[in-house]
Amino acid sequence: MNHGTLMPDQLLAILNALEDGIFITDLEGRVLWVNQASLSQLETTEARLYASDVYTLEQEGVFSPSVTRFVIDERRPVSVVHRYRGKDYLVNGSLFCLNSGSPAEPDAVLVQTRNLDRDVLASRSPDTTQALLDHVMHQLKRIRQEQVASETSPASPSRSPRYRQCLERLDRAAASDTTVLVTGETGVGKSWLVNRLHQYSPRSDKPLIHVNCAAIPEALLEAELFGHRSGAFTGAHRDGRVGYVALAEGGTLFLDEIGELPLPLQPKLLQLLQERQYHPLGGKVQKANVRIVAATNADLATRVQDGSFRPDLFYRLNIVPIEVPPLRERPEDIPRLATQLLKDIAQRHKRHLSLERAALRALSRYHWPGNVRELENLLERMSVFCEGSTIGVADLALDLPELKPSTAADATTSHGTLLATLEDSDPRPLPERLTALERAAIDQALEQHGSTRKAAEALGVSQSWLMRRLRKG
Structure with a gap:
C-alpha cells in the first residue's frame, strides 16, 4: 500500500469505528449509508433504513424530528441538541457533494450525531460534568444566533421603518415565554421570523418543532400533534407514537397555518395553552412545557365571526400579535x-x-x-x-x-410617480416621505444619465454629495 493511500474497505472500517453516528442520504431523503454508531443510536436495522427514506422513517418514529429533512427542505446547515431515547445528542447536518463527477452541486446530506452524555460522563466531578454540558449548550446557542443573524432573510438588513418595528417587537417577545401569533401574506417570511424568535429565546437549546396544520390530513392531525398509545385506533402504530407536543418538550411548538386547524381539535389546543396539558389518544393526560407560536395568512377575526374558529382560542393565541408587512409595502x-x-x-x-x-x-x-x-x-x-x-x-x-x-412614455410619467410620494394618503411621516422622494429622484437621474457625474449635474448637486447619499443607502 502506498504511503497516504487508503482502500475503500479501510475507509469504511475507520468510519464504522467512530463513536459519532454518520448518516448519509441523497437529496430525496433516501438513505445511502450509515455507520455502526448510527445504527446503534437509532436502534434499528440496516435493512429497514436502506429500504426507506427520512420522511417515512420520521413518520414511523425512528427519529423525530429529522435533521436531514430540515437540511433538504431549507438547503442550509442545521445544528441542534436533540434528546433521543433518554440521551442528549449534538446533531450537525449539512449538504455536500458525494459524486466527484458533479462537484458544482451538492447531491447528498451528511448528518453527524455525537452523544453528549458520553463526552461529559468522562468527567469525574458532577460539577465539571454540568459545567461541560452548560458550555456546550451555550456555544451551540451562540452559533445558532450568529447563523440566524447572518442568514439571507426578509429582514436583513431592512430600511423599512414598519418592518424594523416588526423585528423589534419580535425580538422583545423572544425574551419572554408568552404565546405569539405571526400574521402576514403567503411568502413574507413568517417561518424565518419564528425561527429567529426561537433562537433568541431562553428555549433556544431545546427543539423548535414546526407543524403545518394544513399539510396533515384532518383524520391524522390529532394523533400527529398529541401522539397516541398502542392500539388507540385502527391503523395506529404498533408501538404507539410520540406526538409533536412531546417532541417540543422544553422548546417551541410552531403551529403554522393555524387558521386551518379543524374545529373539533381547537378545544384540545386551548387546553394545552391554558393548562399546559394534553391528552394522547388512548393515553393519560400529560404535562407539557412548551411555548406555543402560531402563524397564519388567514384573517382569524373573520374566521371567528363566521364560526370556523373559536373566539376563546383566538384570544389565547393573540396575546402578542406580530403582523409582517408584504414586500410591496x-x-x-x-x-x-x-x-x-x-x-x-x-x-x-x-x-x-x-x-x-x-x-x-x-x-x-x-x-x-x-x-x-x-x-x-x-x-x-x-x-x-x-x-x-x-x-x-x-x-x-x-x-x-x-x-x-421602461419606454420613453414611461419616463414622462416618472415625475408623477415622484410627486405621488408626497400624497396625503401616504401614511409615513414627512421626513421619511422626503427621504424616499430624494432617493427616487436620484434613481431617476442615474437611470436617465448613466453616470454619477452627469446625474449630479442634472440634480444640481456635487458628485461627492451624490456619492455620500448612495453610500448611505
Missing part, C-alpha cells in the same frame, strides 16, 4: 434583499451573477403578490436561464413581462 428593502438572495443562489450554483442597477429598480417597482418567496424563485430561475453574468431588465422581463424595460 417596503420597496426600499428590495434592492438589497434581491442582491443578497442572488449572492446566495449564485454561490449554491457556483456562478458569478449580479443585477444591473436598472434591474434592481424594475424589481422595486413590481408589486410582488408572492412576496419574498416569489422574488427568490424568480432569481433562482434567472440563475438557471441567464446566459451572461449580469441580469438585466430584459432577462427579468422574459419571466415577468411586467418588468419590461
